[in-house]
Amino acid sequence: MEGRLLARARAKQAQLRTDNKAEEDRRRREVYAAVPELERLDTELRGIMSELVGRVLGRPGRSPEELEAAGLALRERRAALLQKAGHPADYLDPIFSCRRCRDTGWADGAVCDCLRKLYKQEQTRELAPLLRDGRETFGRFRLDYYSAAAPEGELSPREQMQRVLTICRSYAENFGPGSPNLLFTGAPGLGKTFLSAAIARVVSESGSGVAYDTVSATLSAFEREKFSRDTDEQADAASRVRQLMSCDLLILDDLGTEMSTAFSQSALYSLLDGRIRAGKKTIISTNLDDDGIAERYGAALASRLKGEYEWLPFRGRDIRELKKELR
Ligand SMILES: Nc1ncnc2c1ncn2[C@@H]1O[C@H](COP(=O)(O)OP(=O)(O)OP(=O)(O)O)[C@@H](O)[C@H]1O
Numbered sequence: 001m002e003g004r005l006l007a008r009a010r011a012k013q014a015q016l017r018t019d020n021k022a023e024e025d026r027r028r029r030e031v032y033a034a035v036p037e038l039e040r041l042d043t044e045l046r047g048i049m050s051e052l053v054g055r056v057l058g059r060p061g062r063s064p065e066e067l068e069a070a071g072l073a074l075r076e077r078r079a080a081l082l083q084k085a086g087h088p089a090d091y092l093d094p095i096f097s098c099r100r101c102r103d104t105g106w107a108d109g110a111v112c113d114c115l116r117k118l119y120k121q122e123q124t125r126e127l128a129p130l131l132r133d134g135r136e137t138f139g140r141f142r143l144d145y146y147s148a149a150a151p152e153g154e155l156s157p158r159e160q161m162q163r164v165l166t167i168c169r170s171y172a173e174n175f176g177p178g179s180p181n182l183l184f185t186g187a188p189g190l191g192k193t194f195l196s197a198a199i200a201r202v203v204s205e206s207g208s209g210v211a212y213d214t215v216s217a218t219l220s221a222f223e224r225e226k227f228s229r230d231t232d233e234q235a236d237a238a239s240r241v242r243q244l245m246s247c248d249l250l251i252l253d254d255l256g257t258e259m260s261t262a263f264s265q266s267a268l269y270s271l272l273d274g275r276i277r278a279g280k281k282t283i284i285s286t287n288l289d290d291d292g293i294a295e296r297y298g299a300a301l302a303s304r305l306k307g308e309y310e311w312l313p314f315r316g317r318d319i320r321e322l323k324k325e326l327r
């Protein structure tokens with residue numbers, strides 16, 4: 001699990017505890033106001049508890065058996081009063097959203113399912129801008145948008161995209177430390193972001209940490225980390241940068257559309273180089289071809305992208321235009 005998403009999940013859990021505590025207090029006030037005897041009973045019960053503790057520590061008082069009997073009688077009276085007031089017997093007990101871990105997030109020496117669920121929600125929320133409305137899944141990737149006409153001795157766009165689809169599907173299903181990095185290249189509107197989203201969904205649902213962002217948003221986190229004077233903003237950017245550097249799969253969209261500065265170039269280089277060296281996987285989408293990449297980013301980065309990434313050329317006609325024509 002990733003630190004910053006886990007921290008958010010734990011904050012959600014802390015909020016649940018706070019809400020439950022507020023509800024416990026509200027119930028107590030409500031019941032005490034309606035049945036003042038219950039408040040006296042609770043005070044007496046607490047007295048019995050501390051007398052019992054005192055006995056264990058060797059102080060004088062009633063015998064443990066006597067105390068137990070007195071406690072039992074008080075609890076019976078209490079349950080009867082609660083019932084008469086129209087409440088279940090456990091109405092004033094502590095409220096837990098998860099009984100298994102009592103909202104601590106830990107049960108039987110492991111992370112409890114309830115915390116896992118909150119964590120997954122944070123993960124999905126963070127991917128929301130990429131997953132859009134959830135229409136972009138492998139099953140909905142249409143091949144008929146790509147022409148079946150092949151130039152002499154070449155694959156048709158449809159055959160090529162069939163291959164790309166097969167590779168992406170298998171990549172998502174088998175994602176792990178042995179997976180390659182991928183580079184999606186091709187003109188606008190050919191499905192690069194679509195397939196990125198489909199991969200992100202499957203990999204993230206299988207439990208790996210996935211981060212998605214455009215290159216320009218990614219670099220702006222690096223900029224804020226380095227240059228922001230607002231400490232909150234700076235700390236937030238720093239944790240985003242840590243996540244971008246260390247998540248299992250980073251999806252970087254629209255390489256080549258960001259504003260190019262000396263800072264952006266070096267931040268991008270250290271991000272991509274650092275991830276290669278840490279063995280973390282990255283998927284990059286770009287409209288640039290290899291010459292364009294070398295020209296814009298220089299030989300050092302171009303050589304890493306060539307040597308360390310599997311290139312998947314997207315072909316065909318702009319699907320944004322095709323859809324417009326078909327309407
Ligand atoms: N194979 C496909 N089947 C169905 N819809 C598709 C397919 N490919 C792309 N689309 C749709 O076409 C539009 C453009 O696709 P997408 O955003 O993935 O293109 P892109 O290659 O990322 O383009 P750009 O380089 O401009 O970012 C989107 O609305 C997407 O859902």
Ligand SMILES: [Mg+2]
Pocket residue numbers: 192193194253254285
């Ligand atoms: Mg795109």
Ligand SMILES: [Zn+2]
Pocket residue numbers: 098099100101102103104105106107112113114115
């Ligand atoms: Zn739990």
